[in-house]
Amino acid sequence: MTHPEVFGEIDHPPRLLMGPGPINVHPRVLRAMSASVLGQFDPEFTTYMNQTMALYRQVFATRNRWTFLVDGTSRAAIEASLVSVLAPGDDVVVLNAGRFGLLLAEIAARCEARVTLVEAPWGEVIAPEAVEAAVRRVRPRLVACVHGDTSTTMAQPIGDLGAICRASDALLYVDATATLAGMPVPTDDCGADIVTAGLQKCLGGPSGSAPITISDRAADHIFARRHIERGLAAGNGEGTGRRIGSNYFDLAMIMDYWSEKRLNHHTEAASMLYAARECARVVLEEGLEARFARHALAGAAVTAGVQAMGLAVYGDPDHKMTNVTGVIAPLGVDHDRVRARMREDFEIEIGSAFGQLAGRIWRIGAMGINARKHAVLTTLAALEAVLRGEGFAHVAGAGVDVALAVYAAGAP
Ligand SMILES: Cc1ncc(COP(=O)(O)O)c(C=O)c1O
Numbered sequence: 429m430t431h432p433e434v435f436g437e438i439d440h441p442p443r444l445l446m447g448p449g450p451i452n453v454h455p456r457v458l459r460a461m462s463a464s465v466l467g468q469f470d471p472e473f474t475t476y477m478n479q480t481m482a483l484y485r486q487v488f489a490t491r492n493r494w495t496f497l498v499d500g501t502s503r504a505a506i507e508a509s510l511v512s513v514l515a516p517g518d519d520v521v522v523l524n525a526g527r528f529g530l531l532l533a534e535i536a537a538r539c540e541a542r543v544t545l546v547e548a549p550w551g552e553v554i555a556p557e558a559v560e561a562a563v564r565r566v567r568p569r570l571v572a573c574v575h576g577d578t579s580t581t582m583a584q585p586i587g588d589l590g591a592i593c594r595a596s597d598a599l600l601y602v603d604a605t606a607t608l609a610g611m612p613v614p615t616d617d618c619g620a621d622i623v624t625a626g627l628q629k630c631l632g633g634p635s636g637s638a639p640i641t642i643s644d645r646a647a648d649h650i651f652a653r654r655h656i657e658r659g660l661a662a663g664n665g666e667g668t669g670r671r672i673g674s675n676y677f678d679l680a681m682i683m684d685y686w687s688e689k690r691l692n693h694h695t696e697a698a699s700m701l702y703a704a705r706e707c708a709r710v711v712l713e714e715g716l717e718a719r720f721a722r723h724a725l726a727g728a729a730v731t732a733g734v735q736a737m738g739l740a741v742y743g744d745p746d747h748k749m750t751n752v753t754g755v756i757a758p759l760g761v762d763h764d765r766v767r768a769r770m771r772e773d774f775e776i777e778i779g780s781a782f783g784q785l786a787g788r789i790w791r792i793g794a795m796g797i798n799a800r801k802h803a804v805l806t807t808l809a810a811l812e813a814v815l816r817g818e819g820f821a822h823v824a825g826a827g828v829d830v831a832l833a834v835y836a837a838g839a840p
Contacts, residue, residue: 447779502626505638527579590619632796
């Protein structure tokens with residue numbers, strides 16, 4: 429008897445994911461995810477939770493006690509941060525130079541905060557002086573920015589932002605989804621109060637768990653808004669501030685869950701915690717500096733390779749993310765067909781783009797396990813062949829040769 433509604437087992441050919449994320453998951457992370465699920469209050473599991481906190485303190489370069497995971501994709505931690513800090517009517521200054529800056533503004537607006545944008549055109553970054561002027565004028569509760577905006581491939585300098593915020597008693601939120609463990613994200617040194625990420629980029633895992641770190645002063649503000657669910661035990665220290673406008677993303681309750689209180693908030697996504705823990709172990713065994721250098725070298729090889737093919741790289745070269753490269757599609761070449769042929773003929777995924785860049789650039793990522801010579805060279809070789817097939821004239825092999833030379837020369 430056949431069961432047409434059952435479909436087939438998932439069984440696609442392995443694909444090389446060279447877009448802006450997700451990327452191929454490290455085999456050790458996949459193995460960790462197959463460990464048996466434990467209950468979230470099992471002492472073995474809470475030990476893993478504490479270890480995960482200790483590991484991510486190192487990854488985030490912070491001493492913050494409150495360093496843990498939010499269940500969900502990167503956006504879960506973004507939303508948890510903004511909804512837990514911002515109450516309706518609060519002022520927030522958002523740095524916007526791409527799709528993910530706009531996402532911060534959108535989420536803040538859904539929190540009914542008053543949003544002031546400090547903006548730069550896509551492909552550029554925002555000068556700290558512009559942020560300082562806005563913060564002095566608005567005196568916001570929070571300043572929110574994206575570190576590496578994958579939509580434009582630009583890395584916003586964040587070194588001065590903490591001091592600017594502290595001078596006006598504002599908190600600083602940084603979305604480091606696309607940079608954590610690939611480019612330096614010095615949480616404490618840049619004075620960030622909340623930094624969030626996801627696993628599916630430089631951390632080398634699948635999407636679905638969002639590491640977060642929170643300074644004591646931000647935690648104090650959030651705990652002042654603590655209102656525990658009525659169905660749970662009372663007497664956990666209610667706050668006087670306005671109740672946080674989301675239950676799932678209530679960081680006060682989530683922090684109570686990750687503390688000795690072990691508040692029964694949600695059922696922890698055990699397999700994702702195993703994944704996040706293993707991602708951090710892989711990162712720290714390699715060492716942060718070595719990992720940043722490996723991503724920088726791969727990014728330099730991609731950049732030099734596509735330029736040698738006669739393609740232009742998108743955006744301000746001085747502020748380019750090392751791990752994702754925007755490549756301008758040449759006139760007369762069908763952007764989508766190139767991506768389709770990369771996938772169909774070579775089993776390689778490269779990224780398209782959003783909004784004003786849709787159909788104009790490809791985004792090539794070299795992250796996590798894919799920030800390696802063979803992945804970069806294979807991608808360039810495939811792109812060269814596809815572009816030749818699409819009628820774009822360039823010297824055969826030029827991109828791969830130059831990328832090989834970058835690797836031979838070593839650190840960029
Ligand atoms: C900079 C940045 N922030 C946030 C996100 C949203 O992440 P997720 O899709 O994991 O929710 C992304 C995803 O690409 C991103 O690149």
